[in-house]
Amino acid sequence: MPMWADICVAVLLIVGALAALIGTWGMLRLPDFMTRLHAPTKAATLGAGCALAALALRFYFVEGGSSLRYLIPLGFVFVTAPVSAHMLARAWRARHPVTPKPDPAMPSASP
Amino acid sequence: MTETVLPFAILAYLLALLLCGVRLLRGPSAEDRVLALDTLYVVALALIAALSIALGHPFNFEGVLAIAMLGFVGTVAAALYLLRVKGGSNADVG
Numbered sequence: 001m002p003m004w005a006d007i008c009v010a011v012l013l014i015v016g017a018l019a020a021l022i023g024t025w026g027m028l029r030l031p032d033f034m035t036r037l038h039a040p041t042k043a044a045t046l047g048a049g050c051a052l053a054a055l056a057l058r059f060y061f062v063e064g065g066s067s068l069r070y071l072i073p074l075g076f077v078f079v080t081a082p083v084s085a086h087m088l089a090r091a092w093r094a095r096h097p098v099t100p101k102p103d104p105a106m107p108s109a110s111p
Numbered sequence: 112m113t114e115t116v117l118p119f120a121i122l123a124y125l126l127a128l129l130l131c132g133v134r135l136l137r138g139p140s141a142e143d144r145v146l147a148l149d150t151l152y153v154v155a156l157a158l159i160a161a162l163s164i165a166l167g168h169p170f171n172f173e174g175v176l177a178i179a180m181l182g183f184v185g186t187v188a189a190a191l192y193l194l195r196v197k198g199g200s201n202a203d204v205g
Contacts, residue, residue, distance in 0.1 A: 010116040013161060017123035020154050024130035027150060033142055036134075040150040047127070051120075051157035052175075058113070058164050073175045077156065080183040084149055087190035092142045094194050 001061045009054045016050025019043045033092055041085040048077050117165050124158040145189045152182035 023046075026039025056070035131154060135147035156175055163169045 006112050009164070010112045013113070013116050013120040013164070016157060017120040017127075017161075020127040020157055021123050021130075024127040024134075024150060024154065027146065028130050028134050033140060033146075036143065037146055040146070040153075044127070044150050044153050047124075048153045048157040048160075051124070051160040055160040055163055055169070059169055062167075070169070070172065073156065073179050076176075076179045076183075077153065080179070081153065084183060084186040084190065087187050087194070088142055088146055088149070091145075091190045091193035092140075095142075095196065 001058075005057055005061050009058050012050045012054035012057070016047045016054065018047075019050065020047025023047060033096075034089070037085060037088060037092070041081060045077065045081040049074060052077065113164065117161065121158065121161050121165065124154060124161060127154045128158065141193055142190075145186060145193070148189075149182065149186045152178055152185075156182075 020043070023040040023043025026043065027036050030036045030039055052070075052074040056068075056074060059070050060068070128151065131147050131151040135144055135151065138144040138147055156178055159171050159175050159178070163171055163175075
């Protein structure tokens with residue numbers, strides 16, 4: 001395993017661990033469901049993506065560059081995480097509808 | 112260099128799993144709990160990847176694939192269920 005790949009794996013692991021920690025901390029601390037949804041869908045996905053990229057890079061060199069199959073879960077997580085977050089946001093909006101407030105800057109147009 | 116970093120990364124992923132568990136137990140609404148489970152399986156994927164690097168052999172690679180697929184399907188199924196629950200926010204699902 002070359003030196004630069006080792007350094008890349010170490011940096012990916014550290015960045016991924018910090019991102020996952022920040023994302024879950026945000027999910028624990030933020031006040032509203034939409035803000036709680038926003039924190040882990042970006043940060044925790046980045047954390048898992050960094051760890052899976054580190055796995056792919058490491059075993060690409062350990063196994064002599066034979067296959068790229070370790071990139072499959074990376075692509076799968078990056079494709080499915082926004083979809084599940086979107087479904088959760090739709091479920092929240094369906095059960096907690098927004099009541100439109102009247103805008104004080106606008107004159108009342110409707111008679 | 113990777114061997115120096117690995118224990119800290121695994122510890123951080125374990126702490127992230129713990130924070131997900133706290134939100135899963137506390138979550139005031141059902142969507143919070145589903146979101147906590149979604150984040151939990153994503154972080155568990157990362158933890159299994161870090162453990163595979165630490166063990167030096169990808170024993171758990173098929174497990175990573177299975178958790179990724181089943182976690183996504185479970186999250187979408189729970190979100191669709193919550194989307195179709197009648198009664199709005201007064202429905203008794205948490």
